[in-house]
Amino acid sequence: MSSLSVSTSPLPDEPFAADGVRVSRSAALQRYSLRARDPAKLAAVVGRELPGRIGGVTDGIAQLGPDEFLALLPVGTQLPSGEEEPVSVVDISSRAVGITVEGEGAAALIMSGCPLDLDRMAPGQATRTIYETVEMVLVRESETRFHIEVWRSFAPWLWQSLRLSAE
Amino acid sequence: MLLIHCPYCDEKRPEIEFAYGGEAHIARPLDPSALSDEEWETYLFIRSNARGRHHERWRHIHGCGRFFNAVRDTVTDKFETTYKAGEERR
Amino acid sequence: MSGYRVTGAGRVDRARTVAFTFDGQTYQGYEGDTLASALLASGVTLFGRSFKYHRPRGVMAAGVEDANALVSVTRGPGRFTPNLRATAVEIYEGLEASSQNRWPSLKTDMLAVNDRLGMFFPAGFYNKTFMWPRSFWEKLYEPTIRKMAGLGNSPTEIDPDHYTAAYVHCDLLVVGAGRAGLEAALAEAGSDKRVILIDEQNELGGWALSDPDQAQWLAQSVATLTAAANVRILTRCTAFGFYHDNFVGAVERLTDHLAQPGSGAREKLWRIRAGEVVLAQGAIERPLVFEGNDTPGVMLASAARTWLYRYGVAIGRRPALMASHDSGWQDAFAMAAGGVTISAIVDVRDTVDDALLRQAADLGIAVHLGSSVIGVSGRHKVTGVEIAANSGTGRKRIACDALMMAGGWTPTLHLWSHSKGTIAWDESLGAYVPDKANENVRCAGACSGQMDLGTGVVVPALPTPKDASRIKAFVDFQNDVTAKDIGLAVREGFKSIEHVKRYTTNGMATDQGKTSNINGLQLAATALGRPVVDVGLTTFRPPYTPQTFGALAGHAKDALFQATRKTGIDGWAQDNGAVFEPVSQWRRAWYFPQDGEDMHAAVNRECRAVRESVGIFDASTLGKIEVVGPDAAEFLNRMYTNPWKMLEPGRCRYGLLLREDGFITDDGVAGRISPNRFHVTTTTGGAARVLAMMEDYLQTEWPDLDVWLTSTTEQWSVIALQGPRARDVLSALDTDIDLSPEAFPHMSVRLGQICGVPVRLFRVSFTGELGFEINVPAEYGPAVWKQIVAAGQPYGITPYGTETMHVLRAEKGYIIVGQDTDGTVTPMDAGLNWAIGKKKKDFVGKRSLARPDIVAPGRKHLVGLLTEDPSLVLEEGAQIVADPAQPVPMTMLGHVTSSYWSEALGRSIAFALVAGGQERMDETLHIPMPGAVHKAQVSGMVFFDPEGARINV
């Protein structure tokens, strides 16, 4: 890779913290959108186990819909394209950026604009949802730690909204 | 804001995660060229506009992404049921 | 007693005095006072002027239901709030409040003349009077009405405050923290349920705050709830609306009561989803309807008791009571027990309970049964009342300095009604009570109709020997609706309460008829000679009390109004002086002015650069969809007009997308990356719509197809490199792709590396020049852009914006969907027949292309227009006519859709939608524009390099 071709993020390097909550830019990830009518065929193509139900997460792969999976993997992880197979494997590493929200107040901060009842979302769950008008994928990593995936151009808006809500 | 049961996610989710998709069970004709102008007009434009029980499509666009069907009362706004696309009309 | 403050009574903190101003005059109150209680304590009775007649008004109620004492509060630039109820404004050191609806001053109001002209302002006055002549509207009626109408003044500056919002979920929501609400919450305190208890006031308690006997119970209850971890208590929080599925909107006022509001949010919008809702909103006492009932100093009996026991304020030295209900007697007795002399009790009933009479006698209060107040003396303050027996005889004056009125109680059903719960008429209460719930909600306490306040009678208006047509007995105090207005509406034929309401405006003011609905309804029912239940009840709608726009907007203001989407390259554009324009949610570089250039000069220079050497353009906002799977080509074949199956991997094709009705909805270029993978592009504005449309067909019409769609709009930065030197620039970069014309012809796509990052390199052109679109992962877009700019320096590489892009494409006859089409344009209308796969049996919209009105002659066609004066650039949107001499209104043939100065051609060019345009080639048409009518000749749409020689190099 050319030394001139550096990666850039739409989000600031500096995290912000408020009462009981800290919000930071997540580390870079290799992201794939994985689709298949038959998850078994997809699992065979990518050589990984898939969660068995919508909302589940298995080894970095979240099931968002009946035929849709989002893989959030370490940078550099390459998955086969599955050409010829009835599956779709699309590298979307650059499409979204990650935001980490952690602390006792993490769920409340996300609920400032997200209409889901996060008291009812167990750690290890993931879902696509919305924050006011902006779509996001929400992964609950632990009781007090969430990972948000948001499309690149919407990320500054979401970051600012969280910052203001945290005040 | 309504709560809508998504038959794919199998849970009630807030209305703003969904998009309305118009009347349900209006299948695109398999061979449109075989239709008369009147038949094609009916397919394109004519809707039941029910007062009361209404079959309609919704999409869990900011969730699992799936289109599904619902029966909703257009007077009370209450959902009677929702079911997966492709299932029998209820 | 100091002023009207009563020693020892009330919950205000006597140790903490608070200074504030009202209409510029300084007053003192105590912490815990409202503006109303503090002013009453200071002897102020006149609080404002009424809406229509500008009559002097005082406070009528002690809570948010008060209809009279509307004030404005200002806290510096932009922080101006009109129409606050003085009864709900907590005082703080330095509060600046002012009265409304008066000029030049509250005591001397010039528009009070309206009161004398009252006979000219009957119900339906505006509807009747301002109908004719029409010309009077603009010059006389409207300016006059605008000057006179409206409550208070609108703020004129931008609100500098910020507002916050949150969703919150609970198992039990209790609205209202009076006795019933507290009990409902206490029942779950310490349980595993999530409980939210909200109340609009500054402290919990409701009516219990006005009843010293309940003080100990109240303190214990509040302590228990405060200690319960599962109970969230929100005070100064108004539940303003009840929506579907137990979704309740509430606004918490965070700083309005603070002398130093700080930098935090002013208000917070709570969006509450509750498993169960308990409404404990209480009941509101009804005024009585008689002449002079709006005189300052006439107020609800329960309010008088609240002033005394909650705030330590006597409403007068010797108030009288006018009652139709026992509760007023109890209030009068409580006042007497608190040291206030009651000058008389007047009751419209001929008989009342003996116990009441005995107690009045014990207290030495004169009682007048079977009598009514028929007039009130005093203009800015009550000085006495005139009463008469209900028969009209025995008129006499009673000296008093305030009048309490007790007309019975109306359960507060607003939120219950929002939730679509049904209501039932309760004859003994003379009010509606909740009946069947429509959600998981129940009412508790007084709002359920359960009250222990004695009995009463319902009287629409008190009997009077006076000529009813000459008196003003108010029903709706805020909208100045009188009993005779309602009678007039009925006489004029309005039979439904919904119509009476709109004709008289009864219940339509900011108080939503809290004190007037039932009285208005009783009057209408009596006038109609029908039972109340047949006349109905008007619908309650949110908000329960007025809320600020700020609270409802929340964070959605300024930069957060909505997301402004920026590409990765936006920052470079900003650093390089770009002027931006909004394109759907994106902001895009419009042009890059240099050295004081205006837009015209900048665009001309950018156009020359692309035609003569090379330009660089940020096309990242283009919608992109990855279509993957064994049926990918079949799917695209069904969606687009064009054929896709034979397109070879590595090649690209223009795609035209119709709606099923046959009209163009989008277009773009798609490249076949591999046999089962396409990279499809859409217009910037169409990206989300096209993906949703494709998903719809895929999921619901063709679920058997093995193909999946993934939005990749934001995965790729797209850098368009256009111009005769584009290949030279690209060749100077580090890439493994063979750029030679033979290896990489026009309309093809190659995968490889550029500047060390993966690239999908398209050879495509939207300018008519040799062109490439360099797709790199978005995070590397800015870095690659900068390297291309550096590599292009020897060729004078020029960044260009959307305006130059538009000009260049127009010179080549390329349309922009949404600008040159408007949802009524078919491929034939647009001259795009070539893009339709003639051998295809079906595609979305194909059948509609044979619809009778689409094959009919005379449709508008997209054509070129060349002005007779080559220097004249037509206005986009200008109408086109065949004969400018025809009489107005002229027959319009169509309109100009795109129009530019073409630097390459040295003249203006335009596209237009023109009726029968394709049959009008070379015809001269006329375009009327401000100042002149211009001539233009119909032409083809390709103005520049019609052979396409410049692309295929």
Ligand SMILES: [Zn+2]
């Ligand atoms: Zn779903």
